[in-house]
Each structure stands twice: as C-alpha cells, then as structure tokens.
Amino acid sequence: EVKLLESGGGLVQPGGSMRLSCAASGFTFTDFYMNWIRQPAGKAPEWLGFIRNKANGYTTEYNPSVKGRFTISRDNTQNMLYLQMNTLRAEDTATYYCARNLPGFWGQGVMVTVSS
Amino acid sequence: DVVMTQTPPSLSVAIGQSVSISCKSSQSLVYSDGKTYLHWLLQSPGRSPKRLIYQVSNLGSGVPDRFSGTGSQKDFTLKISRVEAEDLGVYYCAQTTHFPYTFGAGTKLELK
Numbered sequence: 001e002v003k004l005l006e007s008g009g010g011l012v013q014p015g016g017s018m019r020l021s022c023a024a025s026g027f028t029f030t031d032f033y034m035n036w037i038r039q040p041a042g043k044a045p046e047w048l049g050f051i052r053n054k055a056n057g058y059t060t061e062y063n064p065s066v067k068g069r070f071t072i073s074r075d076n077t078q079n080m081l082y083l084q085m086n087t088l089r090a091e092d093t094a095t096y097y098c099a100r101n102l103p104g105f106w107g108q109g110v111m112v113t114v115s116s
Numbered sequence: 117d118v119v120m121t122q123t124p125p126s127l128s129v130a131i132g133q134s135v136s137i138s139c140k141s142s143q144s145l146v147y148s149d150g151k152t153y154l155h156w157l158l159q160s161p162g163r164s165p166k167r168l169i170y171q172v173s174n175l176g177s178g179v180p181d182r183f184s185g186t187g188s189q190k191d192f193t194l195k196i197s198r199v200e201a202e203d204l205g206v207y208y209c210a211q212t213t214h215f216p217y218t219f220g221a222g223t224k225l226e227l228k
Binding site for chain 2: 047065
C-alpha cells in the first residue's frame with residue numbers, strides 16, 4: 001500500500017525557517033518524481049516544486065513564487081522527502097502536501113502557520 | 117503562468133443527477149511529446165486531494181466509470197453521471213504541461 005506521511009509542521013515566526021519531511025512507503029521511491037504542494041485554507045492548491053527520480057538525476061524544479069527560499073531534497077536510503085523553507089512569511093501559512101508524480105498520490109498534509 | 121479557469125464555482129445537485137464542470141486554460145496544454153497533461157482531482161471534505169482523471173480522459177485506479185473527461189488544447193470538461201453522495205467535495209483541474217504547474221480555483225459540488 002502506498003503511503004506518504006508528512007511531518008514537521010507547526011507555528012513559526014515570520015523570518016524563521018522550518019523543514020518538512022515526508023516518509024514514503026509501499027513503492028520504489030527512487031522510481032518517482034516527488035512533489036511539494038501547499039494549500040491555504042479555503043483556497044486552491046499551489047505547486048511548489050519537485051525533485052526528479054533516479055533516472056533523471058534527482059534534479060529539481062521550483063515555482064518562481066518560492067524559488068530561492070524553498071529547497072526540495074530527498075534521502076533515497078531512508079525513503080524520505082524534505083522541504084526546507086527559509087525566510088518564512090505570513091502568506092506561507094498553509095497545509096503542505098507531498099505527492100508522488102502529480103496528479104498522483106498525495107499525503108494527508110501538515111499545517112504550517114507563520115505568525116508572531 | 118498558465119491560468120486555469122473553472123466554471124461553475126459551485127454546483128448544487130441531487131443524487132442521481134449528471135453534471136459537467138468546465139476547465140479552460142490560457143495556453144494550449146499539448147506538450148512537445150504530443151500528450152496533454154490536464155488532470156482532474158477531487159478533494160472530499162477534510163481530506164487531501166485525490167486523482168480522478170489524468171491526461172484528459174484516463175481514469176485513475178479505483179475511480180468509478182461514472183466519471184469521464186474530455187477535451188483538447190485549451191478546453192476541457194469533467195462529467196459525472198449519476199452523482200452519488202461520496203462525490204461531494206471540491207473538484208480541481210490541474211495542468212502539468214508548463215512550469216509552474218497550476219490548478220484551477222475549484223468547483224464545489226454540494227447536495228441540493
């Protein structure tokens with residue numbers, strides 16, 4: 001059974017940093033592109049970026065809206081996906097999802113609140 | 117960015133009724149490989165989005181054939197035949213042809 005489980009969310013002050021994790025199981029992790037998407041309450045999802053699979057060298061693509069502040073990485077030995085978020089702003093407040101091969105399988109999401 | 121325009125924003129339906137949702141993109145969604153990367157997802161209340169249809173018309177695993185997708189280039193439609201209670205929620209179209217990937221604003225399907 002495919003499972004994606006995000007963790008690491010919570011409350012952070014503006015200007016702060018946070019790292020989200022996504023634990024993957026039930027599939028061959030290195031075969032898949034892995035995405036991060038966020039969704040502010042009551043709004044549509046926003047794609048943040050992805051990291052490619054082994055066959056494509058684990059390279060990354062980002063939404064310009066977060067490029068330079070957010071970094072996606074993966075640990076293929078642990079089947080883990082990460083999202084490092086820096087210089088956080090109030091508008092980064094959202095539920096953050098990891099997803100396999102958009103529009104594919106999504107995790108249950110983790111909430112991030114940026115507030116003083 | 118490619119703008120995805122969904123209509124209507126909301127629909128009120130009776131169980132057993134058929135409905136259609138439109139999604140129009142600001143650019144053609146045909147990729148250089150000839151495929152069209154337009155997808156439909158459903159977000160049931162309190163849940164994460166779930167893939168319904170990928171590449172215009174292909175049903176995701178386990179998705180009932182009451183759902184169907186059609187369209188080409190910039191104009192796409194999701195049809196739900198014989199709506200059931202489990203179909204309620206917000207439907208999103210999404211494109212993964214052009215960077216950055218983008219989503220429509222959603223269509224909320226509610227019970228009449």
